[in-house]
Amino acid sequence: MTHHMSREFAELVKAVGDCKSKQEEDKIMLKEVAVLRVRLSEKGAASRMKELCVRMMYCEMLGHPVDFGYIHAVNMTQHSSLVEKKVGYLAACLFLEEGSELLILLVNTLQRDLKSTNPWEVCAALSAVTRLIGPETIPAVVGQVRECCGHSSEHVRKKAVMALHRFLQKAPETVPDHMEYFRRALCDRDPSVMSSAICVLHDIARKHPPSYHNMIPSLVSIIKQVIEHRLPREFDYHRTPAPWVQIRLLKLLAILGKANQKGSEEMYEVLKDVMKRADVGTSIGFGVMYECVRTITRIYPHAALLEEAAASTSRFITSDNHNLRYIGVDALSAIVTVNPKYAAEHQMVVIDCLEDG
Amino acid sequence: GRGEVGGQSPEEMIKFLILVNKQGQTRLARYYEDRSGMSAEERSTQEADIVRKCLMRGEQQCSFLEFMGHKVIYRRYASLFFIVGVDDDENEIGVLEFIHCLVETLDKHFENVCELDIMSQLEKAHFVVDEMLINGFIVETNKTNILEPIRFLDKAT
Numbered sequence: 001m002t003h004h005m006s007r008e009f010a011e012l013v014k015a016v017g018d019c020k021s022k023q024e025e026d027k028i029m030l031k032e033v034a035v036l037r038v039r040l041s042e043k044g045a046a047s048r049m050k051e052l053c054v055r056m057m058y059c060e061m062l063g064h065p066v067d068f069g070y071i072h073a074v075n076m077t078q079h080s081s082l083v084e085k086k087v088g089y090l091a092a093c094l095f096l097e098e099g100s101e102l103l104i105l106l107v108n109t110l111q112r113d114l115k116s117t118n119p120w121e122v123c124a125a126l127s128a129v130t131r132l133i134g135p136e137t138i139p140a141v142v143g144q145v146r147e148c149c150g151h152s153s154e155h156v157r158k159k160a161v162m163a164l165h166r167f168l169q170k171a172p173e174t175v176p177d178h179m180e181y182f183r184r185a186l187c188d189r190d191p192s193v194m195s196s197a198i199c200v201l202h203d204i205a206r207k208h209p210p211s212y213h214n215m216i217p218s219l220v221s222i223i224k225q226v227i228e229h230r231l232p233r234e235f236d237y238h239r240t241p242a243p244w245v246q247i248r249l250l251k252l253l254a255i256l257g258k259a260n261q262k263g264s265e266e267m268y269e270v271l272k273d274v275m276k277r278a279d280v281g282t283s284i285g286f287g288v289m290y291e292c293v294r295t296i297t298r299i300y301p302h303a304a305l306l307e308e309a310a311a312s313t314s315r316f317i318t319s320d321n322h323n324l325r326y327i328g329v330d331a332l333s334a335i336v337t338v339n340p341k342y343a344a345e346h347q348m349v350v351i352d353c354l355e356d357g
Numbered sequence: 358g359r360g361e362v363g364g365q366s367p368e369e370m371i372k373f374l375i376l377v378n379k380q381g382q383t384r385l386a387r388y389y390e391d392r393s394g395m396s397a398e399e400r401s402t403q404e405a406d407i408v409r410k411c412l413m414r415g416e417q418q419c420s421f422l423e424f425m426g427h428k429v430i431y432r433r434y435a436s437l438f439f440i441v442g443v444d445d446d447e448n449e450i451g452v453l454e455f456i457h458c459l460v461e462t463l464d465k466h467f468e469n470v471c472e473l474d475i476m477s478q479l480e481k482a483h484f485v486v487d488e489m490l491i492n493g494f495i496v497e498t499n500k501t502n503i504l505e506p507i508r509f510l511d512k513a514t
Contacts, residue, residue, distance in 0.1 A: 005477060013476050016382070022405065025382060054480050061386050061479075063401030083510050087480050090487070098391065120506055130492055155506065162491045192497055199494040202369070234499045237458055244495045247451045251369065287450030294448075322419040327450060 008035070009051055012058070029064045040069055049076050050084050053091040060094060070095045074102050077109045077128075082120055085113070089128040098134040106132065107140050114144040119153035126159035133163070135171040142167060142174050149181045154190035161185045161193065165200040186218065191231045194222065195245050202252040209255050216256055216263045220270050223249045227270075227277045243284045246274065250291040257299030264300035271296060275308055283323075286316070290327045297334040310335055370493030371452070372427055372442040374486060376475065379412060379436050381405030384475050385482055389493030408438050421449050432456045437472050455495055459486065462500050466507060481507065 005013070012032055019025045032055065039045060039052055053073050056066045073095060076088030096102055106128070113125035126148060129141055145167070148160035161182065167175050182204070185197035198219075205212040225231065226242050226249070235242040253271075257264040271292060278288035293309040296302070313335060316328025376385040383404045395403070407424050411431045414422065422429050427442040430452045439456045443449075462485055463470040467478070475482045488503040489495065497503055 010477075013473075017473065017476060019382075020380070022381065057479060060397050061383055061401075063398040065397045082513055086484065086510065090480060090483055120509055123506060127487055127491070155502070158496065159491065162494070162496065166492055192499060192502055196491070196494075196496050199496060203494075206368075232499075234501045237454070237498060242498070244451060244455065244498055247448050248495075251448075283450060284454040287448055287454055290450055291448050322417065323421070323450060323453065326419040326421060 006048070006051055009055060012055065016058070016062070025062060026064075029059055029062050033059050033064050033066060036066060037068060040072055045072070049079075050087050053087050057091055057094055066095075070100075070102055071105075074105050077106060077113075082118070082124070085121065086124045089124050093128055093131040096132060098132065103132055103134070103137055107137055110141055111144065114141060114148060119151065119156050122148060122151065122153075122156050123159055126156065126163050130159070130163045130166045133166060133170060135174075138167050138171050138174045146181065149185065154188070154193055157185065157188060157190065157193045158196045161196040161200060165203065168204070186222075191235055191242065191245070195242070195248075198222075198245060198248050198252065202248055202255070205252060206255050209258065209260075213256055213260055213263050216253070216266050219249055219253060219256075220266055223253075223274060224270055227274055238282045238284050239280060240278065240282065240284050240288065243288050246278075246288050247291045250274065250288075250295045254295040254298040257295070259300065261300040264302070267295075267299060268302050268305060271305060272308065275312065279312075286324055286327075290316070290331060293331045294334055297331075297338050301338055306335065306338060369444050369446050371447075371490060371495070372444070372493065373440075374442075374490065375404050375407070375440045376482075377404050377408040377438050377440060378472060379408065379438065381408050384437065384472060385479065385486070387483070387486055387490070389490070407440055411438050411440065420453055430456070432460075434460055435472070437475075451495075455489075455498070458498050459489060462489070462503050465500055466504055484510075 012028070015028050016025060019028060036052065036055060036059065045052065049072060053076060056069045056073065059066045073088050073091035076084050077092060079085050079088060092106060110125050110129055113121045116122050126145070129145065133141070145160050145163050148156050149164065151157050151160065164175060164178060164181055168178050182197050182200050185193050186201065188194050188197070201212070201215070223246060226246055229241050231242055237243055253267050257267055275289055275292045278285045278292065289312050293312055296305045296309040309331070313328055313331040316324045316331060319325055319328065370389060372390050373386070373388045375383060375387070377383050383401060386400065386404060407429060410422060410424060420431055424442070428445055428447065429440060429442050430449055431438050431440045432453060439460065441452050441456060443452055460470070463482065466481070466485060467474040484507050485503060488506065489497050
């Protein structure tokens with residue numbers, strides 16, 4: 001696609017880029033708001049609406065609301081062209097608050113797009129739903145979103161899971177059957193759908209961990225899969241497999257293993273493995289190790305694992321890198337909370353590094 | 358260590374992601390919590406305040422700071438600061454690297470992304486962020502998956 005910007009817009013971008021002060025920027029934006037008021041009511045507005053919406057986004061972003069223009073963004077979501085539709089939804093998400101009257105106008109379009117045969121249209125609607133939905137509008141779309149959880153496109157399934165989670169946050173009574181969908185998503189053949197399920201389950205489980213203790217074996221199996229490189233290579237980041245999925249799983253295991261001896265015992269072996277495999281000298285590797293240390297300090301204590309955690313922590317604290325030292329201090333305080341003995345054993349290392357300053 | 362609120366472990370999500378240049382001019386802003394309470398103007402002012410705080414950091418200080426009750430994690434790329442506000446219990450290194458993953462993805466799409474690319478294709482930059490962060494959760498970091506819908510859009514038009 002050739003990216004086309006009108007001269008007026010190109011000049012705006014240049015002016016904003018060149019300006020040297022907030023006052024200068026405000027002057028430029030006040031003028032732009034006035035220009036947009038005119039442009040939006042002109043005859044040719046509809047054919048330039050995508051650009052006009054992006055210019056409205058600019059105004060809002062720089063502190064100058066354009067309430068008079070919101071309706072145009074909402075209307076643009078009805079456009080048959082995908083790019084116009086997506087920009088309309090994006091602008092609506094940025095402009096509208098939950099409870100806005102204009103949301104009612106969006107509902108029909110959302111319902112239509114959620115049923116579209118074009119998965120990208122469904123995705124656009126799901127993104128908007130997740131952002132804009134409120135208790136009054138959930139009932140109009142919840143049935144269709146449930147169906148999207150079983151869509152043939154993994155992009156749709158992933159977003160549908162997140163939308164359903166949002167419904168749970170806003171109006172739990174609309175999705176009493178939510179666990180059925182999240183458990184299924186956890187076992188989805190697509191790693192991104194599984195990833196979305198893990199985020200959701202982490203958020204849900206923290207409210208009442210005992211109800212989810214029985215998930216520990218599945219989660220251990222998933223994290224094992226990840227660290228053994230059984231996901232496609234595209235999920236690697238700097239040679240670490242799906243690190244944010246690992247981190248999220250570690251957080252979830254921490255919640256489920258807390259004060260749960262039997263459950264914790266199911267985790268010890270894989271935690272050792274996660275720690276070992278994350279130790280590759282990259283920043284993200286250290287991030288995974290740090291989360292592993294935190295998990296080890298939160299679950300039912302295991303002496304050998306706490307030793308490993310303390311050893312990793314020593315390395316963070318003695319690093320040249322300020323960020324690693326920061327997390328090292330936090331990790332150390334977590335370990336000391338479990339049992340001061342473990343800190344005492346590494347006391348000399350800590351004292352040495354503090355003396356070196 | 359981090360505290361737990363009322364026995365329940367705290368929410369762990371990203372509260373906002375903003376791109377602000379060193380002059381305090383916002384280039385992209387995404388908020389993941391209910392914004393009711395802050396006007397567009399107030400948010401814009403706050404964004405400049407945050408970057409000012411980042412600019413005061415010395416080379417010997419880490420990339421994490423506190424701002425108005427949020428933990429803030431930032432990373433500078435040339436003139437542009439990528440700034441993420443998080444809950445207290447977040448994994449700071451994970452977020453720091455997520456920022457880098459976002460930059461790598463923008464780089465892949467825009468081919469050596471610069472501030473001007475984000476300014477002249479703001480909606481595209483938002484589309485990338487929206488594929489990766491949903492409702493404040495890091496959901497997608499596979500660059501092929503992130504860019505697939507955006508490439509489809511480019512081909513269709």
